Amino acid sequence: MTESTTRLPEGCEAHRGALLHFLDDPGNQPDPVAGSLEHIEDGLLVVYEGKVLATGDASVLLPRLPAGTPVTEWHDRLLVPGFIDTHVHMPQLGVMASYGTQLLDWLETYTFPHEARFRDGDWAQAEAQRFTDLLLAHGTTSGLVFCTSHPTSVNALFEAAEDRGMGLTAGKVMMDRHAPDDLTDTTQGSYDDSLALLEKWHRHGRQGYAITPRFAATSSPEQLALAGKLAKDHPDVMVQTHWAENTGEIQWISELFPERSSYLDVYDHYGLLGDHTVLAHGIHIDNWDRSRLAKTGTRIAFCPTSNTFLGSGLFDFRCARESGVTVGLASDVGGGTSLSMLATMAEAYKVCRLRGQTLTPWQAFYLTTLGNARVLHQDGETGSFQPGRYADFVVLDPGATPALDMKQVYTTTLAETLFSLMILGDDRTIAATAVAGEVRYRRPQGADQATPTTPSRTQGAR
Numbered sequence: 001m002t003e004s005t006t007r008l009p010e011g012c013e014a015h016r017g018a019l020l021h022f023l024d025d026p027g028n029q030p031d032p033v034a035g036s037l038e039h040i041e042d043g044l045l046v047v048y049e050g051k052v053l054a055t056g057d058a059s060v061l062l063p064r065l066p067a068g069t070p071v072t073e074w075h076d077r078l079l080v081p082g083f084i085d086t087h088v089h090m091p092q093l094g095v096m097a098s099y100g101t102q103l104l105d106w107l108e109t110y111t112f113p114h115e116a117r118f119r120d121g122d123w124a125q126a127e128a129q130r131f132t133d134l135l136l137a138h139g140t141t142s143g144l145v146f147c148t149s150h151p152t153s154v155n156a157l158f159e160a161a162e163d164r165g166m167g168l169t170a171g172k173v174m175m176d177r178h179a180p181d182d183l184t185d186t187t188q189g190s191y192d193d194s195l196a197l198l199e200k201w202h203r204h205g206r207q208g209y210a211i212t213p214r215f216a217a218t219s220s221p222e223q224l225a226l227a228g229k230l231a232k233d234h235p236d237v238m239v240q241t242h243w244a245e246n247t248g249e250i251q252w253i254s255e256l257f258p259e260r261s262s263y264l265d266v267y268d269h270y271g272l273l274g275d276h277t278v279l280a281h282g283i284h285i286d287n288w289d290r291s292r293l294a295k296t297g298t299r300i301a302f303c304p305t306s307n308t309f310l311g312s313g314l315f316d317f318r319c320a321r322e323s324g325v326t327v328g329l330a331s332d333v334g335g336g337t338s339l340s341m342l343a344t345m346a347e348a349y350k351v352c353r354l355r356g357q358t359l360t361p362w363q364a365f366y367l368t369t370l371g372n373a374r375v376l377h378q379d380g381e382t383g384s385f386q387p388g389r390y391a392d393f394v395v396l397d398p399g400a401t402p403a404l405d406m407k408q409v410y411t412t413t414l415a416e417t418l419f420s421l422m423i424l425g426d427d428r429t430i431a432a433t434a435v436a437g438e439v440r441y442r443r444p445q446g447a448d449q450a451t452p453t454t455p456s457r458t459q460g461a462r
């Protein structure tokens, strides 16, 4: 028997619909780089033990399924890998849409008081559950997440992720100065707590730990040094912090660290740069910074809805790419205004346009799937439908809203469909979200027409 006719194993399941995933960076030109993506109009995603076993034309794969294999039909839907958010704050859902301030005032007025509530374990648990449920409702299945300085917030988040089968990378915020007493930790205590959480959660099932100094303004030099020690002792653990978001912030850092040549040099000095580090924002930077980022492999999380909402500035996407900096796309809720990675793509496009640049739908969908998986070193596990990856996927409804439905009439190519989805789409566009092959979210109100069926092995085209 040849490969193409062998029977697939008993116990698999399949999902039928249009499939799109990326195999490599498609570039940012109107036509994607050849071989960088796979698009199958009537496709089948075959799942075995939570992972992708095969993708292909439904007409080819359906006859290879053992009799009785469940096949979910996602009529007129587009299945893409689960979205990945490379910078988001679990405890800031309630901070979204706080009026009228820039970064430093916003932190003091809204964010710090709100995060202080997470010292209450019951509150932390309820919010962690709400957060993970909302991620799934927005099509996000993985991410790099800030908790608060309270270890209980980290336990609550990982427990909620485990309950939903999701893999998150997250950490306890380290902040030992310049914040209210009920939010600051102590220098040594932050190290001890981070290490204990790292040992408990890193590579615990799908979970990963992230060393999380908030930003250089809220960490003493001693705390940054301890964060650097953690990173050095655990080179496969991610590091996340904020950087060069706001001009007032940058001025403050230069006053706090007069001996350092730049904001980036502060993190460099304390051993916090490297290919496992994600710096959120990176707006007000220069070519020296970019070359240092490229040389060390340090990543930037581009957070467009946050950058426009807080009036922080316009990230230079083209320059970062051309300098060889690895860039991910992120919501930064609650500075950001939506957990939707579709809304995030739309805002990223607008930021690029305001800079006279562009962001193609190919590049936008790549960034939120395989690109972001690469940022987090998770592309062997998620971000595409290549065999062996977790079957994390989103079912997109291209006619989900009246505006999208109207637009479909004028849409003839896949690029146009993707562009409509990213500009007009939001959580209403998410018909369902699956993690490790299990549908964990379905859009309410019976709006979705997917029906589980058990086709005969000979079933071919619809």
Ligand code: GUN
Pocket (backbone or CB within 6 Å): 089, 103, 107, 111, 214, 215, 242, 245, 306, 332, 335
């Ligand atoms: N800089 C330090 N903390 C934060 C935060 O919580 N959000 C944003 N956007 N920037 C920060």
Ligand code: ZN
Pocket (backbone or CB within 6 Å): 087, 088, 089, 242, 280, 332, 335
């Ligand atoms: Zn942030």
